[in-house]
Amino acid sequence: MEKMPSLPSKQDSRELILVTGARGYIASQLIPRLLERGLRVRCLVRNPQHLHARQWFADVEVVCGDLTQPESILPALQGVSTAYYLVHSMSSGNHYIEQDLQVARSFAASALQAGVGHIIYLGGLADPQAKIARHMRSRILTGDALRTTDVPVTEFRTGVIVGPGSISFEMIRFLTEQFPLILCPRWMPNLSQPIAIQNILDYLLAALDMPNPESRVFEVGGSEVITYAETxxxxxxxxxxQRKLLILPINPVWLLAAFLANFTPVPASITxxxxxxxxxxxxxxxxxxxxAFPHIHPMDYDTAVRDSLSKLDPRLxxxxxxxxxPAVHALKHAGFCILQRQTLLEANPGSVLEAIQLIYASGESYKLESSKGHETGSGHEHILLMRSKRKLPGQLWMEWRVSSLKKETRISQAVLFAPKGLPGFLWWCGLGPWLRLSQWVAFRKLLRQVDKV
Structure with a gap:
């Protein structure tokens, strides 16, 4: 069990909440809300280092464990009053249903043994009586597996979640932004009830306040039913x-999966x-x-999208x-195309920060938006965030991070671009090689400047 120095003592009487799947999208949004309530939060992850970059890392307790290994679950559940079950095994291969059910049963049994009073689970929204996809069937059966013991389980079933970083929303965002004519499978007229991430969090938190929880299933969605095409x-x-859809008469699942893996942030393992x-x-x-929760008022789709678009900012x-x-890495995330480069130096972190500030002191190309330091799991880190002043088909940002390690200083530079429509993506793709070269040049310039400081 990994603890940070700022964590409360073992005598802390505050309610302890366990969050599984702490690396995932829902958990990353939920944990700050739990902390705002003054609750103690324990996160269960396979590798604690994956959480070091999270702003809330120093405020939670981290347990290293694997849900597929039952012996690692019980210690994580000790002293826990409520456990959030926010995991799935879609990326584990063709036998993910069997693994989902086995893990859920094992977790429920361990929760009963540890005296956990309540499990809150976020599942998938579909008609269990209909012929549904294996993924959706697995999410429903996982809820059944969690209810195999006497521990009360509150299950929320949901479909498309609208929020920056949500897999389903990012799929909608990246496809719509890139293609003026979108070729769609024949299921695009199917009905959906997209729900804002804010409302999902409202429901997950409201379940904590249930005085005498009992096993119940709640279907949750936004305030309106629309087709996937309308989203x-x-x-x-x-x-x-301006976008148009062309509905194809077929459902080429394998082709669509490959397409999503290449043009959206959706991981290839789950497409x-x-x-x-x-x-x-x-x-x-x-x-x-x-x-059951009359104080929660689900948003309509347009309001949820506007709220998500308002967060098109690296700080949000x-x-x-x-x-x-890796030293150089490219990814897509929350509306951004990102290229990151990092290196290690035997230099004083203060000298590196001063050198960066001297390079951009003129303010001709970038405006400094924020400069702040914080503690991480591996040491102190300072972040400089700048926004480009150039008129581009999208928003261009640059982030420098200077991290103090035991004997070295790690310098990371990330270029973040939020493209607007097809011109934005063409600009990013066309300048990809130039961006890599400019990052390398910036690093060389920084190294020379550090020697002068």
Missing amino acids: MLRYAKLRGL RPLVEGLCNHSIVRNDSALQ VEPLWRQIK
Whole structure:
């Protein structure tokens, strides 16, 4: 069990909450809200280093464990009052259903043994009586598996989640931004009930306040039912883009999966089950959630999208690029195309920061937006964030991070570009080689400047 110095003592009487899947999108949004409530939060992850870049890392307790290994689950559950179950095994291969169910049963049994009072699970929204995709069937059966013991389980079933970093929303965003004519499979007229990430968090937190929790299933969605096609067309309208859809008479799942893996942030390991899951309607058939939680008012789709677009800022999204360890790495995340380069130096961190500030002191190309330091799991880190002054088909940012390690200083530079429509993506793709060269030149210039300081 890994603890940070700032953590409360063992005598802390505050309620202890366990969050599984702490690296995931939902957990990363939920954990700050739990901390705001004054709750103690324990995160279960395979590798604690994956959480070091999170702003809340120093405020939580981290347990190193693997849900597929039952012996590592029980220690994580000791003293826990409520456990959030926010994991799935889609990326583990063709036998992910069997693994999902085995892990859920093992977790429920360990929770009972540890005296956990409540499990809160976020599953998938589909009609269990219909013929549905394996991925959706697995999410529903996982809820059943968690209910195999006497520990009460509150299950929320949801479909498309609208929020920056949500896999389903990023798929909509990147496809709509890039292609004026979007070729779509025949399931695009299927019905969906997209829900804002804010409302998902409202439900997950409201479940904590249930005085005498009992096992119940709640279907949750936004305030309106629309087609998958409408999710893209309405996103385009809000962004000021002209888009048309061409519905194909076939459902080439393998081709769509490969397409998503190349043109969106959706990981290749889950594209196929994700595409299969979209072949069904995903709407609320039972409004018990509205009755049980009347204080929660689901947003409409347009409001949820506007809220997500307002967060198109590196300071307002989870900084997943800071977890990347390779010297050079490119990724797509939360509306951004990102290119990061990093290196290690035997230099004083203060000298490196001063050198960076001297290089950009003129302010001709970039405006300094923020400069702040904080503690991470490996030492002190200072971040300089700058925004480009150039008129571009999108927003261009540059982030410098200077991290103090035991004997060295790690310097990381990330170029973040939020493209606007096809021109933005063409600009980014066309300048890819130039950006890599300019990053290298910037690093060489920095090294020379450090020697002068």
